[in-house]
Amino acid sequence: MxxxxxxxxxxxxxxxxxxxxxxxxxxxxxxxxxxxxxxxxxxxxxxxxxxxxxxxxxxxxxxxxxxxxxxxxxxxxxxxxxxxxxxxxxxxxxxxxxxxxxxKRIGVIYTPYMTLSWDEAVQAYSPGGWVNELLGGIFAxxxxxxxxxxxEGFNGVASRDQYALDIEGADGLTVRTMPVFPAPQTMQALGYQTAAIDWGEVYTALQTGVVDGEAGNVIYWPYEYFRDTLDYYVHTKHFFMxxxxxxxxxxxxxxxxxxxxxxxxxxxxxxxxxxxxARARDEHYIAKAQEDGMEYFALPEETLDTFARRARDEVWPLMEEELGAEIMDTIRANATPL
Structure with a gap:
């Protein structure tokens, strides 16, 4: 195909x-x-x-x-x-x-900057982990x-023609997000304009200029499906996908x-x-995308820390309104300290 x-x-x-x-x-x-x-x-x-x-x-x-x-x-x-x-x-x-x-409580899995490393994410999501335990009751x-x-791993922003390495640089960039809460709210907190678009419609949105990039996935997806359109991948790591x-x-x-x-x-x-x-596959596609001409940016820890603080300050209170204080208290108690 x-x-x-x-x-x-x-x-x-x-x-x-x-x-x-x-x-x-x-x-x-x-x-x-x-x-x-x-x-x-x-x-x-x-x-x-x-x-x-x-x-x-x-x-x-x-x-x-x-x-x-x-x-x-x-x-x-x-x-x-x-x-x-x-x-x-x-x-x-x-x-x-x-x-x-x-x-809306399913949005637990889309909590921005909840875990900040693979080891922490694996521990949280594995059977017996605190995120795993939360999700079982919600789905039931x-x-x-x-x-x-x-x-899959930590996601990022794939774009064409321009890219952003900080919140200020995202001004004027419109990116596709998943049509789920709080995906648009997270990218808006990081400075982007957003359009919530179903995955099956992303290619058309990119081709017609509705969006400048895609901000919902690990690098595999934009590389495999859109590499003829997208030039850059900035590893913002806003969700563990x-x-x-x-x-x-x-x-x-x-x-x-x-x-x-x-x-x-x-x-x-x-x-x-x-x-x-999953981790080896993600690293494989990061390397493969670069080999095939996509420019990849691994952000420094201080930038990721700035992103995480902004998202937690602006998005987590919105999540508490939708998910409830009990769930957010659990997230705050277990999330990676900043």
Whole structure:
């Protein structure tokens, strides 16, 4: 698939039509088939490979009793549409970068400058870690079984023609953010103008000049999909990016205990593998992007400290209004000290 083809992909099904298509037989009536999707990642991407491996493990561990149908990026709609399907049960399992429309508390995973190093992030997000424990209860409240995170690394800002290495330099730059709270608010705190745009529409937004850059991802995504358009990557590290491995709770509870264990064990194998591989993959693509002509900027600690203080001062109070004082007190008690 070319970069242009990826960028011009439109959702092939609306959430409603996809739900009608997929709901032809309930999981109870068709107990051997599970539907697995992602909102971001084509076949052959790291996310797509994870779906394929999750499918393989489930089918292998169940001795063929369970079969898995896989739907990659945009095959069932955009980010919000596919997450809607998961919550409604039209999709059974998902690797998602979840929307906050059902519960703003999901925004915990998008807390800016919560952890500042890989070691701290791994400890926080791993099973038993404080972020992991927070997320499990939040997802359960909207009817989703939380298996665990699928970490990618610290994100940054990819742009064309110009770039910013400090808050003042960001003035006049418009960047795409994820359409989730508090992604736009975070980039505004760092001096940027923002446009919240679904992942499937980013290529068109870049090509038409709606935005000057993309501020939602680790370097893999802008390098792999937009390197013909974007020239620079500034490693602002404002979020530790992670997908989430999850399942519709009704779908999970309709499985036998044996098959629940199969799906859970397969998800945890996927998660543990990603914790091992993610950092090396991120470093690989940082090097590869530079080899292919993208200019990369690793910011000094004092700049990152300035960014972190600005984001915490301006964004964390907004998060407390949406997520509640109890969650923010937990974040403040465990976040990396500045």
């Amino acid at each position: 070319t970069l242009q083809q990826k960028g011009s992909l439109l959702p092939t099904l609306t959430a409603l039509s996809a739900a009608l298509l997929l709901a032809g037989a309930s999981l109870a009536a068709e107990a051997a088939t599970l539907r697995l999707a992602t909102d971001s990642g084509t076949q052959g991407s790291p996310a797509g490979d994870t779906l394929d491996e999750w499918r393989r493990l489930i089918e292998e561990k169940s001795g063929g009793d369970l079969e898995v149908e896989v739907y990659y990026q945009n095959e069932l709609g955009g980010q919000q549409e596919v997450f809607d399907l998961l919550v409604a049960g039209g999709v059974d399992m998902m690797l998602s970068w979840p929307m906050t429309s059902y519960d 409240d909207i009817g989703l079984k939380f298996f665990g995170p699928w970490p 992670t997908g989430i491995l999850t399942m519709n709770m009704d779908s999970y509870e309709r499985l036998s205990e044996e098959h629940q264990q199969v799906v859970s064990e397969a998800a945890h194998e996927i998660m543990e593998q990603q914790f091992v591989e």
